Amino acid sequence: MPLIQHVFDSFPRLDLLDGPTPIQRLARIEEELGLASRGIALFAKRDDVMSLGGGGNKLRKLEYHLGHARAAGVDTIVSVGGVQSNHARLTAAAAARHGFACELILSRLVPKDDTDYETNGNVLLDDLFGARPTLLPRGTNGLAQAEARADALRAAGHTVLVLPTGGSTPLGALGYVRCAREIAMQEETSGQRFDRIAIPNGSSGTHAGLVAGFAAMGQSPAKVTAYTVLAPADVARRTTLELARGALALLGSDATLDVDDVRIDDAQLGDGYGIPTQGMKDAVRLAASREGLLLDPVYSGKAFAGLLHDLRHGIVRDGEQVLFVATGGAPGLYAYRADLAG
Numbered sequence: 001m002p003l004i005q006h007v008f009d010s011f012p013r014l015d016l017l018d019g020p021t022p023i024q025r026l027a028r029i030e031e032e033l034g035l036a037s038r039g040i041a042l043f044a045k046r047d048d049v050m051s052l053g054g055g056g057n058k059l060r061k062l063e064y065h066l067g068h069a070r071a072a073g074v075d076t077i078v079s080v081g082g083v084q085s086n087h088a089r090l091t092a093a094a095a096a097r098h099g100f101a102c103e104l105i106l107s108r109l110v111p112k113d114d115t116d117y118e119t120n121g122n123v124l125l126d127d128l129f130g131a132r133p134t135l136l137p138r139g140t141n142g143l144a145q146a147e148a149r150a151d152a153l154r155a156a157g158h159t160v161l162v163l164p165t166g167g168s169t170p171l172g173a174l175g176y177v178r179c180a181r182e183i184a185m186q187e188e189t190s191g192q193r194f195d196r197i198a199i200p201n202g203s204s205g206t207h208a209g210l211v212a213g214f215a216a217m218g219q220s221p222a223k224v225t226a227y228t229v230l231a232p233a234d235v236a237r238r239t240t241l242e243l244a245r246g247a248l249a250l251l252g253s254d255a256t257l258d259v260d261d262v263r264i265d266d267a268q269l270g271d272g273y274g275i276p277t278q279g280m281k282d283a284v285r286l287a288a289s290r291e292g293l294l295l296d297p298v299y300s301g302k303a304f305a306g307l308l309h310d311l312r313h314g315i316v317r318d319g320e321q322v323l324f325v326a327t328g329g330a331p332g333l334y335a336y337r338a339d340l341a342g
């Protein structure tokens with residue numbers, strides 16, 4: 001994997017993980033779905049298991065963003081997201097550990113304004129991590145506000161880095177290029193190969209990094225199937241492709257990606273971003289009650305609902321070895337208490 005190795009040497013990175021995240025078999029869910037008789041095996045890559053700030057997929061992207069920030073002499077990180085953004089929470093946690101000031105510009109993207117949603121879950125943790133959150137009125141552009149705040153901070157003598165939604169830039173996507181390599185190495189060590197890798201797609205950086213990583217290693221990027229939770233499938237596909245090509249360009253890889261390499265299903269979107277679906281609630285409950293695995297209501301819960309549908313309806317074919325990437329976000333469960341209560 002020589003091209004992939006190039007990533008680790010050329011880009012500054014702050015270590016925010018605890019080494020490779022574990023891959024675990026979901027034997028009780030396999031049993032519940034009767035997968036053994038079809039020769040299907042189901043595993044979870046536990047990207048929710050990281051010691052910093054509650055963990056989650058955003059830490060992989062933040063390793064590269066904060067590496068760049070440190071190299072560039074940045075003292076303040078300004079980031080954006082929805083009220084219950086996991087990216088915002090993990091930016092605050094990583095900034096706390098590495099001594100950056102952190103300001104969060106949070107937008108009301110979801111039609112929910114109850115006390116749990118606006119003050120519990122990620123919002124509570126943002127505050128504990130010492131970030132300075134600003135909650136914008138509905139309909140205000142978060143990134144424009146973040147840029148304006150960054151200008152004011154620069155005028156006061158600070159060196160500022162603005163991170164866009166989800167940390168999803170080609171540089172951030174390198175975190176998931178690294179994850180693709182980690183999965184390939186875990187396959188080599190364990191002898192367990194995966195035919196299908198299932199993930200949520202929000203701001204698309206996770207998906208982009210994985211497809212770029214597999215393409216750069218000469219493996220099929222189409223083994224990654226994403227369930228979009230934010231944008232319609234065609235929009236998410238274009239964003240993912242653009243980010244993945246950007247990541248390949250950073251790597252100096254001549255691997256090419258086609259739109260058909262980016263597989264996105266929008267059946268789990270329901271009424272839109274952050275709006276609960278029955279499928280999500282059932283999936284969150286199944287993972288928790290059969291495996292003790294905490295998914296989240298906005299991303300991994302909807303993605304797992306999509307995978308369960310595909311397992312039950314023969315879209316996952318007999319004999320497939322399936323890896324679900326559990327991307328974290330459990331603090332969001334507390335913000336959706338009323339939706340999830342049994």
Ligand SMILES: Cc1ncc(COP(=O)(O)O)c(C=O)c1O
Binds near residue numbers: 057200296327328
């Ligand atoms: C828990 C969780 N899972 C998945 C995602 C989706 O990742 P991406 O934005 O890279 O598509 C996010 C993004 O916010 C997230 O917080």
